[in-house]
Amino acid sequence: MSTITWPVKVVAGLSCQDVLDRLSDYLDGELPGPAREAVEGHVKGCDGCARFGGEFKSTVRALRDHLLRSPAPPARLVARLREALDRELDQE
Amino acid sequence: MEPGILEQDQSDEALVRRSAAGDRSAFERLASRHAAALYRFTVRVCGGEREAEDALQDGLLAAWRGAATFRGESAARTWLYQVVVNACRRRHRRRAGEPAEVEGEEAAAAVAADESGPEARAAARQAGRALDAALAELAPDAREVLMLRDVEGLSGEETAAALGLGLPAMKSRLHRARLDLKARVEARLGHAIEEVVG
Numbered sequence: 001m002s003t004i005t006w007p008v009k010v011v012a013g014l015s016c017q018d019v020l021d022r023l024s025d026y027l028d029g030e031l032p033g034p035a036r037e038a039v040e041g042h043v044k045g046c047d048g049c050a051r052f053g054g055e056f057k058s059t060v061r062a063l064r065d066h067l068l069r070s071p072a073p074p075a076r077l078v079a080r081l082r083e084a085l086d087r088e089l090d091q092e
Numbered sequence: 093m094e095p096g097i098l099e100q101d102q103s104d105e106a107l108v109r110r111s112a113a114g115d116r117s118a119f120e121r122l123a124s125r126h127a128a129a130l131y132r133f134t135v136r137v138c139g140g141e142r143e144a145e146d147a148l149q150d151g152l153l154a155a156w157r158g159a160a161t162f163r164g165e166s167a168a169r170t171w172l173y174q175v176v177v178n179a180c181r182r183r184h185r186r187r188a189g190e191p192a193e194v195e196g197e198e199a200a201a202a203v204a205a206d207e208s209g210p211e212a213r214a215a216a217r218q219a220g221r222a223l224d225a226a227l228a229e230l231a232p233d234a235r236e237v238l239m240l241r242d243v244e245g246l247s248g249e250e251t252a253a254a255l256g257l258g259l260p261a262m263k264s265r266l267h268r269a270r271l272d273l274k275a276r277v278e279a280r281l282g283h284a285i286e287e288v289v290g
Binding site for chain 1: 116119127128131152219220224227243266270273
């Protein structure tokens with residue numbers, strides 16, 4: 001599956017594929033300084049990577065925001081767990 | 093499982109140790125503290141509310157039985173996730189071949205509730221549905237890593253430990269899962285999510 005749909009470039013010593021491969025580490029703040037600066041340098045000179053990187057970050061953020069607002073566990077779950085613990089302790 | 097007044101003074105690790113000694117109230121407090129996050133994880137990874145409840149019950153009972161095996165080499169939260177991940181995986185193996193339920197209409201509505209106008213609400217609902225459906229389509233191992241790292245916010249090391257992976261393997265799986273999710277969401281929406289959720 002090819003993810004790169006824009007004209008491939010080499011900017012700041014990195015190709016678009018190099019940047020794509022490093023996006024998660026970049027997003028997670030896990031690239032060491034020089035590698036981070038190289039990614040940022042590439043993105044400044046490559047509209048395709050800038051757009052893709054922004055969308056990538058937004059998707060991850062949207063997933064978190066969306067799911068953190070999912071419904072709380074149903075009240076019956078607590079009751080079920082207590083009953084299961086009761087049974088467990090009865091067997092001991 | 094009401095939180096007690098001393099709850100904030102009780103670390104997860106202390107509660108696990110007390111659980112290992114047979115203190116049921118300590119275990120209930122620990123379970124209560126993490127129930128919402130663990131349930132959120134099981135709903136998305138196990139595929140459906142009923143299955144999620146069963147998996148969470150299996151996992152928490154396994155945690156109760158196995159509390160004495162907690163060595164404190166990882167955070168208690170990571171250990172709890174390990175136990176629940178394993179419970180989900182056992183259920184997946186038993187249910188292999190069955191389609192997963194798609195969750196999320198209620199969650200999509202929750203997202204929409206925070207938006208202002210009707211167009212924004214409609215767009216948020218659409219984005220929420222696309223995220224739910226795309227996530228449900230992913231392989232279970234991709235859902236696991238996205239839920240732990242991106243939704244629940246475990247560190248890279250914690251996520252790797254909870255999944256029984258080395259850090260490089262977890263990072264590789266996470267990156268592939270994020271790319272896959274993005275592609276699937278965009279295929280459903282017809283555009284990138286940035287245009288909707290910003």
